[in-house]
Amino acid sequence: MSHVDGNSLAGDLREIFAVDLTVATGQCAGCGYKGSVATLRVYQNAPGIVARCPHCEEVVLRLVRGRDRAWLDLRGTVSLEIPLES
Amino acid sequence: MAIVSPGFTRRRQSPDVQLPPGQYLTEDFPVLTAGPTPRVPTDRWEFTVGTEAGQKHTWSWQQLIELPAEKITTDIHCVTKWSKLRTRWKGVSLDVLLEDVETAADFALIHSYGGYTTNLPLEDLLDGQAWIAYRYDDDDLTPEHGGPARLLVPHLYFWKSAKWVRGIQLLLEDEPGFWETAGYHDYGDPWREQRYQGD
Numbered sequence: 001m002s003h004v005d006g007n008s009l010a011g012d013l014r015e016i017f018a019v020d021l022t023v024a025t026g027q028c029a030g031c032g033y034k035g036s037v038a039t040l041r042v043y044q045n046a047p048g049i050v051a052r053c054p055h056c057e058e059v060v061l062r063l064v065r066g067r068d069r070a071w072l073d074l075r076g077t078v079s080l081e082i083p084l085e086s
Numbered sequence: 087m088a089i090v091s092p093g094f095t096r097r098r099q100s101p102d103v104q105l106p107p108g109q110y111l112t113e114d115f116p117v118l119t120a121g122p123t124p125r126v127p128t129d130r131w132e133f134t135v136g137t138e139a140g141q142k143h144t145w146s147w148q149q150l151i152e153l154p155a156e157k158i159t160t161d162i163h164c165v166t167k168w169s170k171l172r173t174r175w176k177g178v179s180l181d182v183l184l185e186d187v188e189t190a191a192d193f194a195l196i197h198s199y200g201g202y203t204t205n206l207p208l209e210d211l212l213d214g215q216a217w218i219a220y221r222y223d224d225d226d227l228t229p230e231h232g233g234p235a236r237l238l239v240p241h242l243y244f245w246k247s248a249k250w251v252r253g254i255q256l257l258l259e260d261e262p263g264f265w266e267t268a269g270y271h272d273y274g275d276p277w278r279e280q281r282y283q284g285d
């Protein structure tokens with residue numbers, strides 16, 4: 001058996017997304033810049049929230065809120081490094 | 087043949103016109119932007135239509151403004167729920183720009199200076215429904231509102247009316263744009279309240 005379904009992620013994701021992600025370190029898919037999410041340039045006067053890399057200005061995160069759901073798009077982010085309590 | 091309905095005529099002329107569902111009226115012109123405002127000098131501006139066969143048709147600023155232009159008065163509807171009535175624009179119809187473009191495409195992906203994109207069916211750009219607008223309210227279009235030129239396609243939510251337009255890619259297959267890949271509706275008809283995917 002090579003994989004299990006997404007329900008098995010529930011516990012892990014709940015832990016990840018319950019933390020303050022603004023202290024996470026993100027890497028930009030455009031230029032490779034690494035910095036904390038808090039340093040991103042966020043544009044909010046828009047149909048959604050758009051966060052851009054402070055180095056190359058490429059979009060690294062988009063968050064759209066609908067009536068009963070949200071869309072989080074991270075295709076501009078290579079990875080997020082999230083500090084956890086040891 | 088024509089059946090005139092006095093009720094309908096009165097409603098059209100009355101100040102409290104009917105808005106698409108969920109919209110409210112605004113008098114000012116909110117500025118929405120997903121990034122830094124591009125400043126494109128007109129001597130470096132160009133507009134390119136690319137076909138699915140790889141052909142390119144390019145217009146300089148001078149060539150654009152020498153084309154026959156139209157004055158357009160239209161209501162606009164933003165997906166963030168404001169509507170603005172009887173906005174006044176001047177621009178070149180896409181019917182003019184696409185007249186000599188040979189294509190079998192059914193879809194278009196609009197590209198902007200600054201990297202923004204939005205998609206729509208090609209037929210929504212034709213038959214007097216869309217323009218490359220470069221004047222607003224008798225003034226040059228400011229960078230905040232998409233100048234030097236923006237797409238104007240007012241029968242769809244206003245995110246489709248791409249600011250800082252730089253070109254149109256004609257495509258055989260639909261290719262979702264910036265907001266359409268992040269939860270917004272692929273088509274965006276305000277009268278059917280197509281805000282989000284699944285609406």
Ligand SMILES: [Zn+2]
Nearest residue numbers: 028031053056
């Ligand atoms: Zn970057």
